[in-house]
Amino acid sequence: xxxxxxxxxxxxxxxxxxxxxxxxxxxxxxxxxxxxxxxxxxxxxxxxxxxxxxxxxxxxxxxxxxxxxxxxxxxxxxxxxxxxxxxxxxxxxxxxxxxxxxxxxxxxxxxxxxxxxxxxxxxxxxxxxxxxxxxxxxxxxxxxxxxxxxxxxxxxxxxxxxxxxxxxxxxxxxxxxxxxxxxxxxxxxxxxxxxxxxxxxxxxxxxxxxxxxxxxxxxxxxxxxxxxxxxxxxxxxxxxxxxxxxxxxxxxxxxxxxxxxxxxxxxxxxxxxxxxxxxxxxxxxxxxxxxxxxxxxxxxxxxxxxxxxxxxxxxxxxxxxxxxxxxxxxxxxxxxxxxxxxxxxxxxxxxxxxxxxxxxxxxxxxxxxxxxxxxxxxxxxxxxxxxxxxxxxxxxxxxxxxxxxxxxxxxxxxxxxxxxxxxxxxxxxxxxxxxxxxxxxxxxxxxxxxxxxxxxxxxxxxxxxxxxxxxxxxxxxxxxxxxxxxxxxxxxxxxxxxxxxxxxxxxxxxxx
Ligand SMILES: *[C@@H]1O[C@H](CO)[C@@H](O)[C@H](O)[C@H]1NC(C)=O
Ligand SMILES: *[C@@H]1O[C@H](CO)[C@@H](O)[C@H](O)[C@H]1NC(C)=O
Ligand SMILES: *[C@@H]1O[C@H](CO)[C@@H](O)[C@H](O)[C@H]1NC(C)=O
Ligand SMILES: *[C@@H]1O[C@H](CO)[C@@H](O)[C@H](O)[C@H]1NC(C)=O
Numbered sequence: 137x138x139x140x141x142x143x144x145x146x147x148x149x150x151x152x153x154x155x156x157x158x159x160x161x162x163x164x165x166x167x168x169x170x171x172x173x174x175x176x177x178x179x180x181x182x183x184x185x186x187x188x189x190x191x192x193x194x195x196x197x198x199x200x201x202x203x204x205x206x207x208x209x210x211x212x213x214x215x216x217x218x219x220x221x222x223x224x225x226x227x228x229x230x231x232x233x234x235x236x237x238x239x240x241x242x243x244x245x246x247x248x249x250x251x252x253x254x255x256x257x258x259x260x261x262x263x264x265x266x267x268x269x270x271x272x273x274x275x276x277x278x279x280x281x282x283x284x285x286x287x288x289x290x291x292x293x294x295x296x297x298x299x300x301x302x303x304x305x306x307x308x309x310x311x312x313x314x315x316x317x318x319x320x321x322x323x324x325x326x327x328x329x330x331x332x333x334x335x336x337x338x339x340x341x342x343x344x345x346x347x348x349x350x351x352x353x354x355x356x357x358x359x360x361x362x363x364x365x366x367x368x369x370x371x372x373x374x375x376x377x378x379x380x381x382x383x384x385x386x387x388x389x390x391x392x393x394x395x396x397x398x399x400x401x402x403x404x405x406x407x408x409x410x411x412x413x414x415x416x417x418x419x420x421x422x423x424x425x426x427x428x429x430x431x432x433x434x435x436x437x438x439x440x441x442x443x444x445x446x447x448x449x450x451x452x453x454x455x456x457x458x459x460x461x462x463x464x465x466x467x468x469x470x471x472x473x474x475x476x477x478x479x480x481x482x483x484x485x486x487x488x489x490x491x492x493x494x495x496x497x498x499x500x501x502x503x504x505x506x507x508x509x510x511x512x513x514x515x516x517x518x519x520x521x522x523x524x525x526x527x528x529x530x531x532x533x534x535x536x537x538x539x540x541x542x543x544x545x546x547x548x549x550x551x552x553x554x555x556x557x558x559x560x561x562x563x564x565x566x567x568x569x570x571x572x573x574x575x576x577x578x579x580x581x582x583x584x585x586x587x588x589x590x591x592x593x594x595x596x597x598x599x600x601x602x603x604x605x606x607x608x609x610x611x612x613x614x615x616x617x618x619x620x621x622x623x624x625x626x627x628x629x630x631x632x633x634x635x636x637x638x639x640x641x642x643x644x645x646x647x648x
Contacts, residue, residue, distance in 0.1 A: 160254070160356035161456075162412040163478055164347075164399060165247075167216065167360070168392055169209065169263060169290070169367040172422030173449050174434020175389060181432070185380045185390050188397035192416060192455045195462050197500060201570075202452030203470040204420050205492075207441050208516040208543070209290065210265050210611070212419040212471065213362070217246040217266070217279070219475030219493035222514055226607035229517040232267050234293045234314045234620045238610030239267020239274025245487035247475050248280030251358045254482050259283040259346045261339050262362035263290060267610065268621055272323050281360070285342045287317050287330060288621070290367045294329060299371035300384070301333050306369040307384070307429060315631035318621040319639075325623035326638040332371040335364065336391040338639075343395070344402040351406035358478075361399070362419075365392045368426050384429055410458045413481070417471055418450040424545040424553065437576045438553035441541025443513035443525040445533075445576060446553075454500050467499045467506035468528070490605075512600055515539055522559070523601050527593055533576070534565035534593045564590055 173179060177186045178193035205215020210231040211222035217240070222228045225244055232238065240246075248258040260276040260283070267274030268288050276284040287294075292310045294317035299306035316329020319338075343361050350357040365371075365388045372379070372387040375394070380386030396416065403409040421439040422431030424446075433439045433446030440447055452469065454460050472493035479486050480495045492512075498504035511528040515537070525537040540548075540557030548554050567581040567590060580586050623636035 159411045160256075161481060162350070162356055162408060163251070163256075163358045163481075164403075164412060164414045165216070165360045165474065166396060166399065166414065166416040167213075167262075167362040168416070168418040168451075169363055169365060170420065170423045170431055170440060171366050171389065171392070171418040171451065172431035172433040172439060172446065173436050173451060174432040175366075175422065176451055178453075179451055180434060181382075183380070183382045184386055185382070186393040188393045188400065189416065189453065192396065192400070192414065193453045195457065196414075196453050196455030197460050197462065198464045199452035199454070199469055199499075200464060200466050201468045202417065202450060203448045203468075203511055204418065204450050205470060205472050206514060206516060207420045207443060207447030207541070209367075209419050211514075211516060213265055214240050214244075215492075216419075216471040216474060217248070217360075218244045219472050219491045220244070220489065221472070221492045221512060221604075222516075223520075223523075223604055223606045224490065224492070226610040227266070228514070228609055228611060229519075230611055231516075232265060232289060232611060233615060234268070234289055234311070235615040235617050236267060236611065236613065237269055237616060237619055238613035239269045240279065241607070241610065242273070242278060244279075245489065246279045247478055248276075248358060248360065250280075250475065250479055250484050250487065251482065252280050254484050255356070256482075257282055257350050257355045257357040258360075259357065260286065260360045260362070261342050261346070262286040263364050263367075264288040264362070265290065269619065272621070275320065275323050277322050283346065284320055284322050286339070286362070287319055287364060291317050291330070291332065291364050291371075292368055296332065296369055296371075297329075299332055299369050300387075301372065301374040301377040304377075306371065308369055310369060313631070315620050315622050315634035318623065318634075320621075325621060325636060328621075328623045328634050328636050333373040335371075336373060336395060339363070340395040340398040343399055347399070347402045347408075348406055351408050361395075363392050363395065365389065366431060368423055368429065370429055385431060410456075412456065413459070414455040415474065416451065416453040416455075421446045421448060421450065423543045424548055425543050427545070435575050438540070438548070438550065439544045441516060441543035442539065442553060443515050443535070444538075444553070445570070445574065447541075447544070448513060456500075460500050461503060463503070465499055465503075468508045468511060468530075469496050469499060469506055470508065470511060473508065510596060516541075520606050523604060524597065526565075527597050527600070528570070529589075529593050529596060531569055531571035532589060532593065533568045533570050534590070534597070535562055535568075536565045536597065537561055538566070565593070
């Protein structure tokens with residue numbers, strides 16, 4: 137009897153060992169656009185409707201000090217995928233346009249490339265915004281993604297017409313002189329102009345298909361799912377038009393939230409939710425210039441485009457039932473940290489380059505102190521002679537330069553946020569204690585008790601500035617209308633002739 141029990145026990149142990157051996161964790165990164173620190177229900181917004189994200193936060197880890205790599209889109213996305221600050225990748229100043237010849241340099245190593253070396257299936261859905269270029273050489277399929285389905289930039293870089301079900305127009309005309317928004321399947325345009333009323337659903341269906349296929353084939357996968365929402369102009373299909381009390385921004389955000397619910401539902405249906413890390417964040421702070429049609433930074437100062445907290449501190453939610461203990465964390469972390477964290481999780485090899493990210497494992501898995509004690513804020517226009525604008529060191533933040541931004545609103549009631557707030561040098565730097573003063577209201581730099589701290593921060597600043605190697609700017613490379621993605625190259629009259637509908641509307645592309 138006793139012997140029999142030991143044998144049974146041994147069988148169980150072997151079963152769990154096998155299960156652990158074969159089950160490399162899946163990784164899903166959900167990345168919103170221009171969603172600010174104060175926009176989600178779980179971050180305190182009173183009229184937003186984000187039940188699925190709130191549930192993710194309740195059953196996962198909500199980070200209160202989580203930073204995007206840049207206060208604007210393209211450099212932020214480059215930072216997330218490479219673990220490197222914008223000057224190193226050359227993705228500055230500003231963002232890529234549809235006519236740009238530059239892109240994320242092909243010699244950069246992305247999370248997808250890292251995961252390919254350990255046999256992951258890799259897919260990207262949604263907004264890329266790291267270039268298209270000649271012969272479409274900068275599309276995701278050239279950066280380690282086996283599969284791509286999405287628009288390679290923001291839908292504001294197309295002539296938007298219909299944004300709300302059933303046929304309501306978009307607010308503003310976006311960029312009427314560019315071709316219609318191209319929807320790519322790998323490196324082929326399958327729909328142009330894209331139908332914004334069904335786009336969100338098409339993305340979500342593609343995500344579910346990708347998850348289901350890999351789960352059924354028992355292959356570990358990485359899904360990078362970057363929403364077009366909630367970048368201007370807001371849009372929403374039948375399900376979500378007028379669905380929230382927060383207006384058009386709320387309706388767009390509700391589409392994101394529904395998509396997050398779809399992803400979690402599929403992970404559960406495939407019984408892989410306990411073997412999948414899901415991480416939700418946003419590329420930068422809110423685009424306050426759009427007023428009620430834009431997001432909010434909550435209690436943080438200013439928004440998109442600036443190096444104040446509202447520009448770069450964003451929601452960060454990590455979810456992995458059984459592996460990540462539900463709660464809140466005040467530890468400092470960044471999208472820059474995802475690459476090193478994932479490398480560690482899968483026993484992957486870090487690229488042989490200078491990384492600006494650190495492993496977040498201690499914060500996520502053991503509720504320990506994080507490994508990051510500094511964060512460097514780069515203004516999206518920064519030139520080599522200005523470099524880093526602000527330095528965070530533990531709970532303190534020193535602003536060496538400040539400047540407003542058009543995205544943060546010409547009429548923002550805080551004048552520091554407006555584009556009219558010109559580049560200003562601060563010597564000594566403005567100093568804030570972000571634990572006691574998250575809104576950056578009370579400058580401490582004249583108090584003698586902070587002299588030692590200011591000196592310490594200044595040494596960190598000097599070391600960082602002198603060691604930073606600036607890559608050549610990719611965004612300053614030439615622009616040419618011929619590079620604008622068109623499904624009928626050479627057609628006339630350009631760009632209105634760029635029209636193809638290889639997918640029926642409302643029909644998703646089945647993942648092959
Ligand atoms: C990529 O190539 C460029 C140009 O040769 C070089 O400046 C840069 O350092 C390289 N980057 C990496 C990550 O190797
Ligand atoms: C949504 O609300 C707007 C503003 O109140 C209204 O003009 C529009 O007809 C509504 N649309 C639908 C589909 O309910
Ligand atoms: C890493 O890069 C450095 C400098 O580019 C080079 O000297 C070194 O040999 C590389 N190490 C490996 C393991 O490839
Ligand atoms: C490229 O696009 C930008 C942004 O819309 C526009 O300002 C610029 O004139 C265009 N340049 C060329 C050469 O097409």
